[in-house]
Amino acid sequence: MMVYSMKHFISLFSSVKLAIFLIIIITSAFILGTLIPQNREAEFYRIKYGEWAGPISALQLNRLYGSWWFIGLLFLFALNLIICTQKRFFAKLRRFRDFDASHVPGKLKGLQTTENLETAADRDTFVPRLRRELIAQRYRVRQAAEEESAYLAARKKSLGRFGAEVVHAGLLIILAGGIISGIFGFSTNLVLSENETVSVPHSEFDVRLDSFHTEFYPDGSPKDWKSAISIYKEDKKQTQKTIEVNHPLSYQGFLFYQSGYGWDWERSFFELTLDNLSSKQNHLKIRLKMDEVYKNQNGELSLSLTYFIPDFVIDEQNRVRSRSIRPRNPAVFIEGEIKNNGRFSGWLFARFPDFQGLRFSGEGIRDLNIRLTDLSLSQYSVIQAAKDPGVNTVWIGCAVVMAGLFLSFYWPSRDLFITVSPKGARLVIRAGISASKGKEQAARELKKALSKAGG
Amino acid sequence: MIESALFLISFVLYISAGLLYLVHLFGKKDQTARVGYGTAAGGLILHTVGLIFRTVESGHAPLSNMYESLSFFGWSAVLAFLVISRKYDLRKAGFYFMLIVIALMALASSPLMSRDAAPLIPALQSYWLWLHVSVTILGEAFFALAFITSLMYLPAEKKQTKTAAGMTPEKLDAVSYKCVAIGFPLFTLGGLIFGMIWAYRAWGRYWSWDPKETWSLITWFVFALYLHTRLVWGWRGKRSAWIAILGFLSALFTYFGVNYLLSGLHSYT
Numbered sequence: 001m002m003v004y005s006m007k008h009f010i011s012l013f014s015s016v017k018l019a020i021f022l023i024i025i026i027t028s029a030f031i032l033g034t035l036i037p038q039n040r041e042a043e044f045y046r047i048k049y050g051e052w053a054g055p056i057s058a059l060q061l062n063r064l065y066g067s068w069w070f071i072g073l074l075f076l077f078a079l080n081l082i083i084c085t086q087k088r089f090f091a092k093l094r095r096f097r098d099f100d101a102s103h104v105p106g107k108l109k110g111l112q113t114t115e116n117l118e119t120a121a122d123r124d125t126f127v128p129r130l131r132r133e134l135i136a137q138r139y140r141v142r143q144a145a146e147e148e149s150a151y152l153a154a155r156k157k158s159l160g161r162f163g164a165e166v167v168h169a170g171l172l173i174i175l176a177g178g179i180i181s182g183i184f185g186f187s188t189n190l191v192l193s194e195n196e197t198v199s200v201p202h203s204e205f206d207v208r209l210d211s212f213h214t215e216f217y218p219d220g221s222p223k224d225w226k227s228a229i230s231i232y233k234e235d236k237k238q239t240q241k242t243i244e245v246n247h248p249l250s251y252q253g254f255l256f257y258q259s260g261y262g263w264d265w266e267r268s269f270f271e272l273t274l275d276n277l278s279s280k281q282n283h284l285k286i287r288l289k290m291d292e293v294y295k296n297q298n299g300e301l302s303l304s305l306t307y308f309i310p311d312f313v314i315d316e317q318n319r320v321r322s323r324s325i326r327p328r329n330p331a332v333f334i335e336g337e338i339k340n341n342g343r344f345s346g347w348l349f350a351r352f353p354d355f356q357g358l359r360f361s362g363e364g365i366r367d368l369n370i371r372l373t374d375l376s377l378s379q380y381s382v383i384q385a386a387k388d389p390g391v392n393t394v395w396i397g398c399a400v401v402m403a404g405l406f407l408s409f410y411w412p413s414r415d416l417f418i419t420v421s422p423k424g425a426r427l428v429i430r431a432g433i434s435a436s437k438g439k440e441q442a443a444r445e446l447k448k449a450l451s452k453a454g455g
Numbered sequence: 456m457i458e459s460a461l462f463l464i465s466f467v468l469y470i471s472a473g474l475l476y477l478v479h480l481f482g483k484k485d486q487t488a489r490v491g492y493g494t495a496a497g498g499l500i501l502h503t504v505g506l507i508f509r510t511v512e513s514g515h516a517p518l519s520n521m522y523e524s525l526s527f528f529g530w531s532a533v534l535a536f537l538v539i540s541r542k543y544d545l546r547k548a549g550f551y552f553m554l555i556v557i558a559l560m561a562l563a564s565s566p567l568m569s570r571d572a573a574p575l576i577p578a579l580q581s582y583w584l585w586l587h588v589s590v591t592i593l594g595e596a597f598f599a600l601a602f603i604t605s606l607m608y609l610p611a612e613k614k615q616t617k618t619a620a621g622m623t624p625e626k627l628d629a630v631s632y633k634c635v636a637i638g639f640p641l642f643t644l645g646g647l648i649f650g651m652i653w654a655y656r657a658w659g660r661y662w663s664w665d666p667k668e669t670w671s672l673i674t675w676f677v678f679a680l681y682l683h684t685r686l687v688w689g690w691r692g693k694r695s696a697w698i699a700i701l702g703f704l705s706a707l708f709t710y711f712g713v714n715y716l717l718s719g720l721h722s723y724t
Contacts, residue, residue, distance in 0.1 A: 034713075065664040187659055245577035246657045386659040394661060402648070409636045
């Protein structure tokens with residue numbers, strides 16, 4: 001669409017039509033991004049979409065929410081919001097500033113006059129009473145006089161008319177926060193074993209894992225992961241806290257989260273006891289780490305441990321799995337071979353060392369007895385260190401949006417315009433209401449004030 | 456299990472209320488509608504007690520799995536109905552709305568929904584959890600009421616001359632708007648804002664374009680569209696009704712569809 005001048009540009013971007021159009025397009029983009037799985041490997045799209053994988057990648061539909069065209073749409077939307085909002089805001093501000101009772105007759109002309117009555121009351125008693133009654137109903141009142149007539153302008157909850165502008169401002173603040181987060185925010189995962197210290201990137205301090213443990217429910221499922229961590233600056237401890245999921249540590253703009261955990265195979269040991277029943281070479285004790293290959297002195301025997309299950313069970317489908325992450329029935333899988341005699345493999349159980357379930361492929365080594373006699377398991381904790389300078393801006397924006405919604409729906413502004421003119425011995429009262437919401441209630445308040453004043 | 460018994464009794468009361476409103480729809484006697492209202496209110500009280508018992512028994516707010524949140528949704532829906540009934544005459548809508556409540560309670564009773572008061576996995580141990588879920592569901596309950604009145608609007612508009620006592624098309628339209636006006640701030644606060652706070656405290660990111668998050672934003676945009684077309688363009692009636700219907704369907708998809716049809720961090724079934 002060719003934009004010939006600034007004036008055309010502004011008028012296009014201050015249109016609600018454009019806003020509605022953009023809302024529909026952006027919402028469709030949102031939906032598309034949930035239907036096409038995001039941020040997977042190229043292989044995934046090739047398999048799932050075949051020849052469409054190329055166009056999907058070219059249009060960045062696989063990383064839609066960060067794609068150039070999506071960001072462009074958001075930018076247009078923000079521009080539309082800014083121009084629409086500031087245009088309407090200044091128009092409303094002008095009307096808001098115009099709280100002048102001498103303008104009442106002119107205002108009344110434009111409104112449907114809701115009250116038109118006569119009373120025998122005296123002007124000099126009626127008008128002050130009316131003013132008092134309006135004030136009693138929380139109206140702010142201004143008064144003017146022209147010849148024999150009195151004009152009253154009354155208003156209540158006037159901030160309510162700015163509800164939409166406040167909501168829009170809040171949305172823009174949230175967007176700004178999001179941009180700051182996107183550009184300046186970052187997070188890294190720190191993998192720590194107990195008593196290990198690592199330095200935190202982009203900062204001047206280090207974090208040390210003092211201890212890590214998992215709490216379990218009675219049924220064995222994990223209840224919580226707790227890492228006791230300390231922050232050090234040049235070897236001096238600054239602070240410490242036990243973090244768990246939902247309870248991060250906050251320090252100098254950084255947040256440290258419990259992000260994951262795992263078995264630390266570098267610091268975990270398994271002790272095997274080997275007995276050769278025929279040659280009576282007994283009680284050979286070996287200490288091994290996971291995946292470490294052991295070879296005996298003459299090189300005939302080699303073995304390694306390749307897999308670990310903390311709570312070994314065979315389920316109904318005859319599959320080996322772990323019932324929980326609690327080491328209640330630790331089992332380790334061993335593989336090995338004896339030169340010229342064949343291979344062997346099988347599960348060893350810490351709780352049942354005498355259970356010999358090894359499978360042998362060759363002859364002559366069936367008298368080998370291997371037991372898992374000890375194990376020492378160590379876990380590492382994965383702590384995510386994140387810094388997000390935009391997040392507080394986002395929270396402020398959220399608060400502004402809620403304030404704006406409150407103003408829009410629950411703070412209805414209303415204006416009353418009243419003229420009181422003498423007509424012979426009586427008074428003629430004309431009144432009008434300007435209220436975008438809650439007109440009936442405003443009418444009731446007006447009636448009540450008029451009747452209490454003596455009209 | 457006291458909670459199960461109370462759930463069942465309130466379910467039965469809701470069904471009775473629905474039947475009473477159905478009778479009222481045909482018989483048009485005021486008395487039937489009054490008894491229906493009382494029955495629904497009675498069910499709500501017992502349901503409330505049931506929710507309290509569940510909280511005490513499980514040690515956390517009753518919102519951590521599908522059974523609990525469906526039960527809470529049913530409770531919120533009845534609450535929304537009773538709240539709006541104080542200002543608007545909803546007797547003609549009573550039957551249709553109780554159908555939604557009954558559907559929710561029936562789904563919650565389904566054997567596919569595990570009722571076990573299982574202890575919470577670490578990610579769910581946070582008071583932001585029950586603030587986020589409860590306020591969102593409360594907002595969606597009002598969207599559900601707007602859904603019903605919008606659906607009722609469509610045929611009512613056609614038969615302009617034959618207006619049901621107390622439920623003219625204009626009334627239905629006004630109730631729909633009122634429900635969205637209450638539901639929208641609740642949904643914004645609970646679904647989006649509290650959700651972002653919980654995500655930030657649990658996972659370190661307030662927004663990840665996760666399908667559940669994205670769909671709640673989609674729902675929010677649809678209702679924003681509803682409000683803009685109404686308040687700025689003056690749309691009323693049929694066009695407005697369709698957007699409200701679309702919005703509630705989007706909310707339903709956010710609540711159910713995402714869990715079962717898409718996947719992400721949010722699959723807490």
